[in-house]
Amino acid sequence: MKRKIIQSGFLYLTGLAITMTSLSIKAACVLIPRSGNDIPPGTIVSTSLSSGNNAIQMPQDIAPGTELFRVTARQTNYATYQTNCNNNTSKKNYYTLGRFTNAAPAVALASTPYGVAYETGIPGIGLAIQTGAGTLTLGEKTYYSNTCNNITSSCGTNGQDANITYILVKTGNITNGSINLATLPMLESVTGGNNSPGSDIVIFRSILSGTVNFTQATCALAEKSKTVKLGEHKHTTFLDSTPYTPWVDASIDLINCNHGGAQYYSIQQVGYSNTNTLTDLGATNIANAQWSLKLTPLTIIDSNNGIMALDPQPDSATGVGIQLSTTNTATPGLVKFNQPVNGTMIAGMNQTMRIPLYARYIRTGTIVTGGKADGKVTYTVEYK
Numbered sequence: 001m002k003r004k005i006i007q008s009g010f011l012y013l014t015g016l017a018i019t020m021t022s023l024s025i026k027a028a029c030v031l032i033p034r035s036g037n038d039i040p041p042g043t044i045v046s047t048s049l050s051s052g053n054n055a056i057q058m059p060q061d062i063a064p065g066t067e068l069f070r071v072t073a074r075q076t077n078y079a080t081y082q083t084n085c086n087n088n089t090s091k092k093n094y095y096t097l098g099r100f101t102n103a104a105p106a107v108a109l110a111s112t113p114y115g116v117a118y119e120t121g122i123p124g125i126g127l128a129i130q131t132g133a134g135t136l137t138l139g140e141k142t143y144y145s146n147t148c149n150n151i152t153s154s155c156g157t158n159g160q161d162a163n164i165t166y167i168l169v170k171t172g173n174i175t176n177g178s179i180n181l182a183t184l185p186m187l188e189s190v191t192g193g194n195n196s197p198g199s200d201i202v203i204f205r206s207i208l209s210g211t212v213n214f215t216q217a218t219c220a221l222a223e224k225s226k227t228v229k230l231g232e233h234k235h236t237t238f239l240d241s242t243p244y245t246p247w248v249d250a251s252i253d254l255i256n257c258n259h260g261g262a263q264y265y266s267i268q269q270v271g272y273s274n275t276n277t278l279t280d281l282g283a284t285n286i287a288n289a290q291w292s293l294k295l296t297p298l299t300i301i302d303s304n305n306g307i308m309a310l311d312p313q314p315d316s317a318t319g320v321g322i323q324l325s326t327t328n329t330a331t332p333g334l335v336k337f338n339q340p341v342n343g344t345m346i347a348g349m350n351q352t353m354r355i356p357l358y359a360r361y362i363r364t365g366t367i368v369t370g371g372k373a374d375g376k377v378t379y380t381v382e383y384k
Contacts, residue, residue: 029085029192029199039081044202047073049271049278051181051210058265059289060216061384065112068168071269073206075162081203085193093193095141096161098131101186109171117169124174127184128167133160162189162204168212176215181208215259217289217345217383222253228359235368243363247328252355252379260289261347289345290384293355295324295335297377301364306335311374319365322375328358
């Protein structure tokens with residue numbers, strides 16, 4: 001009789017877990033040449049554009065967000081390019097967009113007519129960017145409009161969809177200075193498919209060089225304070241049919257006037273990748289630099305007719321005020337104290353100019369008595 005040896009035991013299962021993982025395969029994008037005009041696989045079209053030495057003369061009072069200069073790098077080496085991302089045949093899957101080649105700079109102005117403006121390192125000057133043939137902002141996609149080809153499962157788009165436009169805009173107070181275009185961040189255009197995130201293909205890069213100089217019209221006051229003698233007059237002078245004294249020149253002299261005259265900004269240039277040359281389209285905004293004079297008396301008698309009160313003194317004359325005008329003619333250009341007086345700044349460098357201003361005594365009451373007849377007015381000159 002055979003004996004059976006039977007051994008028994010216990011199997012303890014503690015903390016045993018079986019994990020199932022799925023392997024995802026990312027769809028890759030490739031370029032498929034279909035004609036001699038298509039971009040060959042692995043090719044990045046680049047253009048180096050020299051903008052030269054550009055002079056921007058701009059008024060000081062233009063609003064933040066105003067365009068000062070733009071240059072468009074245009075992708076013209078190839079008419080079309082064909083993209084295939086995992087054989088997707090929907091033209092709405094494929095796009096072109098622009099992006100920074102490195103990290104984006106800090107934002108200088110969150111909203112301009114051209115989208116976000118980024119820091120350039122120059123106070124008051126920001127960089128806005130548009131891409132494609134239209135006015136797309138950076139990162140905005142241009143979807144393909146051409147019909148996808150069922151044989152190659154690829155879609156095509158125009159080379160101009162890879163255009164990159166650099167736009168310098170005002171973001172704050174600007175001091176005279178310059179910006180080296182080579183210091184602007186590098187940008188590139190890519191093509192890809194929504195079904196293939198992370199597989200975008202670089203198809204165009206632009207490199208800029210050149211300088212943009214920014215100047216604004218300014219002057220200096222020849223005198224910080226000025227005394228104008230209106231003369232001594234009998235009180236009977238104000239009792240006849242012309243109750244005022246002759247005009248006396250009180251004009252304000254300006255010195256060291258620079259960059260006045262015509263102002264040129266919003267200069268536009270276009271560069272083509274097949275020639276690496278720039279076409280200058282000129283300035284779209286041309287205006288004359290302006291000076292603006294504001295007069296603030298201690299006390300106003302008649303704002304619309306430029307009449308101010310005498311300084312209050314124990315022995316002041318009564319019934320008389322001081323009147324201001326920008327002309328000394330029979331029909332004077334009477335100052336309005338609630339409105340600035342404006343004029344065109346002289347062109348050139350290190351120029352002098354004069355803001356015309358005249359003063360006289362004028363009767364303001366029915367009875368005129370003699371005494372001191374002093375007055376004080378504060379003037380402020382701005383350049384626009």
